[in-house]
Amino acid sequence: MDVIVTPTPRLQGEIQALSSKNYTTRYLLVAALAEGTSTIYYPAHSEDSDAMRRCIRDLGATIEEDDEKIVITGFGRNPSDVKELDVGNAGAVLRFLMAIAALSPEVTFINRYPDSLGKRPHDDLIDALGQLGVEVQHREGKLPITIRGGKPRGGKITVSGSVSSQFLSALLFLTPLLEEDSEIEVLHDLKSKVVVGQTLEVLEQAGIVIEASEDLMHYRVAGRQRYEAKKYIVQGDYPGSAAILAAAAVTNSDIIVHRLEEKSKQGERAIIDVLRAMEVPLTHENGIVRVQGNGKLKALEFDGDKATDAVLAMVAAAVFAEGTSRFYDVENLRFKECDRITDYLNELRKAGANVEERRDEIIVHGRPEGVEGGVEINAHYDHRVIMALTVVGLRAKEPIRIRDAHHVAKSYPIFFDHLRALGANIEWVE
Template sequence: MDVIVTPTPRLQGDIQALSSKNYTTRYLLVAALAEGTSTIYYPAHSEDSDAMRRCIRDLGAVVEEDEEKITITGFGSRPSDVKELNVGNAGAVLRFLMAIASLSPEVTFVNTYPDSLGKRPHDDLIVSLEQLGASIEHNEGKLPITIRGGQLKGGKITVSGNISSQFLSALLFLTPMLEEDSEIEVLHDLKSKIVIGQTLEVIEQAGIVIHASEDLMHYRIPGRQKYEAKTYRVQGDYPGSAAVLAAAAVTESDVTLRGLEEKSKQGERAIVDVLRMMNVPLTHDNAVVRVQGNGKLKALEFDGDVATDAVLAMVAAAVFAEGTSRFYNVENLRYKECDRITDYLNELRKAGANVEERQSEIIVHGRPEGVEGGVEIDAHYDHRVIMALTVVGLRSKQPIRIRDAHHVAKSYPIYFDHLKALGAQVEWVE
């Protein structure tokens, strides 16, 4: 389905932030890797987290859920012998489970999104798993992928970090369960180091010991460890909230968003600092962010690698800033559900934004007077693109129509419900 976003001069209201998708998927996984029963309070509901729920069930976990919590009795280091797994369009879920599936005799990951996840490369993780002893068939590093594992050996392995940190996270989940000790060396640069911090935080909470170097480029992992069954509480989601906060920043607003911890390890918490630097009036106390926007923003420069999943929302806000903004060190945006630099900027131009791209940079020449809109734009099946384009539509002079906007459900199924609750004029159309 498409959505029509009509210019909305004012947003006002008080909403609870969505639960974190990144933490939910990680808690679901470590609970499945434990042999007892774990409880996760306030898990996120999205296509990505639902894909993890579905796949850990297929692998042998017992999953029960009510409105407040989910309980999981795990399979430990012995997943069920399943022939196929379908992760939908969830890249992180695929990569984490490629590692776990290498504990099984043979698992094929099917390709149900050939125009999105089916185009993304996984060669770096494949090479690392083969170093551990897995045998892998693949389509030039892409889905479908068949993994034959069972008897992995541990030892010294390398992984490239310059495409995605998810490859390293996958190995960090796997290696503590192997019979031998392991040592991981990260080659090249490591993108999104702050997300590795989230992975290490969750693994440590689950009772696992990993010795990481200060620069996160080397790891020593004792083998023969067991994940412990624990109780977890999922914090609010900064990546999704970034779009809501950007929407409040570009309009006249009085918007309160609850559940966003000030000391969260989510890199996307930088959205609050970025909006402050753009002169957006806001406060952040006791996990509550209040934005009292006046629609006036100033340009900035920002290293986007620390907050990858908030960059598109930041760019959307910068479209209306006074001056030229620059977001650098963001090349890994090219390797997401779509090319989030070229594809996203092409759609912004259609709406009237003045933007440029470099290989690893986005440059925005702000238009404080607003953009024309009045166009139909393609979100490229990408939830982050959908949310960010919506921010632009709220400040356009004419409505914009975003095609296939239902793909926002990948991470934030109630995004448009939340915007409507704040007064945004958005309408679903066939």
């Protein structure tokens, strides 16, 4: 389905931030890898987290859920022998479970999204799994992928971090369960180090001991460890909230978002600092963010690798800023559900934004007077692109129609409900 976003001069009201997708998927996985019963309070509900639920159930976890919590009895290091897994369009779920599937005799990950996840490369993880003695059948590093494991071996492993940190996280989930100790060396560069920090945080909470170098490029992992059954509480989600806060920044607004921890390790927490640097009036205390936007923003420069999943929302705000903004070190955006540099900027141009791309940079020449809108644009099946284009539509002069906007459900199923509750003029259309 499509949405029509009509220019909306004012947003006002209060919402509760959605629960974090990143933490939910990690807690679901470590609960499944524990030999016992774990409880996760306030888990996220999205296509990604639902994909992890579905797959760990297929692998042998028992799951019971109510409105507040999910209770999981794990399969430990002995997943069920399943022939196929369907991760939907969830890249992180695929990569984490490619590693865990190494504990099974043979698992094929099917390809239901050939135009999105089906185009994304996984060669770096495939190479690393080969070093563990795992045979991987694939199509030029892409889905469908068959893992033939059963008895992966620890030892010295190298993995590139230049495309995604998810390959490293996958190895960090697997190696504690192996008989041998492991040493992991990250080659080249490591993208999204903050997200690796989240993985290490969750592993520590689950009772796993990993020695990590200060630069996060080297790891020592003792084998024969066991995941402990625990209770976890999922914090509010900064990546999704970034689009809500950006929407408030570009309009006249008075909105409050609850459940956003000041000391969160989510890199996308930087949306608060970015909006402050853009001179957006806001406060952040006791887990509550209040934005009293006046539509006036200043340009800035920002290292996007620190907050990958908030960059598109930041760019949307910068479209209306006074001056030229630069978001650098963002090349890994090209390897997401779509090319979040070329594809996204092409759609912004259709709406009237003045933007440029470099290999690893996004340049935004702000238009404080607004953009024309009045066009139909393609979100390329990407939830982050959908949310960011919606922010632009709220400040356009004419309505914008966003195609296939239902794919926002990948991470934020009630995104449009939340915006409408705040006063946004948004309509679903066939």
